Amino acid sequence: MDEPEAMLVIPHRQLSPDALAGLIEEFVTRDGTDSGYTRGSLDESVAMVRRQLDVGQAVIVFDNRTQTCNIVPAETIKVKDPS
Numbered sequence: 001m002d003e004p005e006a007m008l009v010i011p012h013r014q015l016s017p018d019a020l021a022g023l024i025e026e027f028v029t030r031d032g033t034d035s036g037y038t039r040g041s042l043d044e045s046v047a048m049v050r051r052q053l054d055v056g057q058a059v060i061v062f063d064n065r066t067q068t069c070n071i072v073p074a075e076t077i078k079v080k081d082p083s
Contacts, residue, residue, distance in 0.1 A: 007061050020050075025070045028045040049071060057073065
């Protein structure tokens with residue numbers, strides 16, 4: 001991620017169930033991207049992403065520059081060292 005201050009990690013448990021379901025469904029059905037979640041049914045793909053969010057393998061990020069949300073692997077997010 002280019003500018004850390006431009007990206008905001010959104011804890012998925014703070015979203016309403018409907019908002020989270022809509023975001024995950026939009027992510028797995030997004031045109032023009034290879035999310036890797038298109039092999040199974042929509043329900044299976046949504047469940048897989050939800051599990052990844054629940055165990056911390058994936059996170060939701062909000063890009064302030066583009067005003068868009070995305071779901072990315074957790075290891076792609078750099079955490080600032082507080083010291």
